Amino acid sequence: MSTDPLSTEQEKTPSAESGKPVPDPSGKVHSANSNSTTWWLTGGSVLLVGAVVASVVLFFGGGDGQVTPDPARVAELEASADARHVDQVESLIGHTRAAHDELVPVLDSLNEVLPADGSAPADDFPDGEEIDDWLGTVLAAGGHFEHAESGQTDFNVTHAGLSGSVDLLGSALSAYHAASQAEGDQQVALLDLSADLRDQAVKAWSVAATQLDVVSIDAGHGHIHLYLPSEPGSGALQPDEAEEGEGASGGALGHDDH
Numbered sequence: 001m002s003t004d005p006l007s008t009e010q011e012k013t014p015s016a017e018s019g020k021p022v023p024d025p026s027g028k029v030h031s032a033n034s035n036s037t038t039w040w041l042t043g044g045s046v047l048l049v050g051a052v053v054a055s056v057v058l059f060f061g062g063g064d065g066q067v068t069p070d071p072a073r074v075a076e077l078e079a080s081a082d083a084r085h086v087d088q089v090e091s092l093i094g095h096t097r098a099a100h101d102e103l104v105p106v107l108d109s110l111n112e113v114l115p116a117d118g119s120a121p122a123d124d125f126p127d128g129e130e131i132d133d134w135l136g137t138v139l140a141a142g143g144h145f146e147h148a149e150s151g152q153t154d155f156n157v158t159h160a161g162l163s164g165s166v167d168l169l170g171s172a173l174s175a176y177h178a179a180s181q182a183e184g185d186q187q188v189a190l191l192d193l194s195a196d197l198r199d200q201a202v203k204a205w206s207v208a209a210t211q212l213d214v215v216s217i218d219a220g221h222g223h224i225h226l227y228l229p230s231e232p233g234s235g236a237l238q239p240d241e242a243e244e245g246e247g248a249s250g251g252a253l254g255h256d257d258h
Contacts, residue, residue: 081152084151085151085152085155085219086219086220086221088148088149088151088155089155089215089216089219089221090219090221091148092148092155092158092159092162092212092215093212093216093221093224093226095144095145095148096144096162096209096212096224096226097226098141098144099141099142099144099145099162099166100226100228102137102138102140102141103137103138103141103166103169103228104228104229105137106134106137106138106169106173107169107198107202107228107229108229109126109134110134110172110173110176110198111198111229113125113126113176114176114191114194114195114198116195116198116199116202116230116231116234117231121191121195125179125180126180128177128180128181131173131176131177131180132177134173135170135173135174135177138166138169138170138173139170141166142163142166142167142170145159145162145163145166146163154211154214154215154218155215157211158208158211158212158215160208161204161205161207161208161211162205162208162209162212164204164208165201165202165204165205165208166201166205168197168198168200168201168204169197169198169201169202169205171197171201172194172195172196172197172198172201173194175190175191175193175194175197176190176191176194178190179191179193179194199234199235201228202228202229202230202234202236203230203234203235203236203237205227205228205236206227206228206230206236206237206238207237209225209226209227209228209237209239210237210239212224212226213225213239213240217247220248220249221245221248222244222245222246222247222248222249223240223242223243223244223245223246223247224244224245225239225240225244227239
């Protein structure tokens, strides 16, 4: 046995004759799955690029270096948007009708004690529990306009107008409730505020109701008249003379001059 250190190191060095693998002198580390991993990464990239190109070709067509929308795809997207609009308007009509049916009795009750024609308010206030019931009903009616998804501009404007008018009516009732607990000049000021907010709510609702009528016609549902009671000369818009449902086209989009 040799005691030469160099001889010892050489004896420990694996060789092809010993049947053991010889380390890569380059020092690079290779994974056992490096070839397959590289293939999947390369192949996946090619497939991804191919899918993007295919999508672009599907949506855009045309030759001679021109990029133009594919008419068939555009028509498909427009038809889908139109169908969604029709459904959204139908849903809004249903919620508006439900809110309208809840608001009218409250508004009638408020008008009895705080006349909309400008005459003097009633001397006696309803009890606080009754006023709270009115306010609770209005808040519940406002719930019909919550969580609506954004749609076309005319739909969004109509929805926002209806929701905002309900908020105004709720504020009118809150002011009236405060007036019932106040005295003197403060009570008079709060009653004036309540009446003003009530009138603004009715006028705002009338504008939104008119917009709903137009949107309903355009969506193929026909005329829809869901107006709150208002005094002549109050500035609130009034429904037209068309019959409810007139101009409906069986759910298909249409347009009627209005």
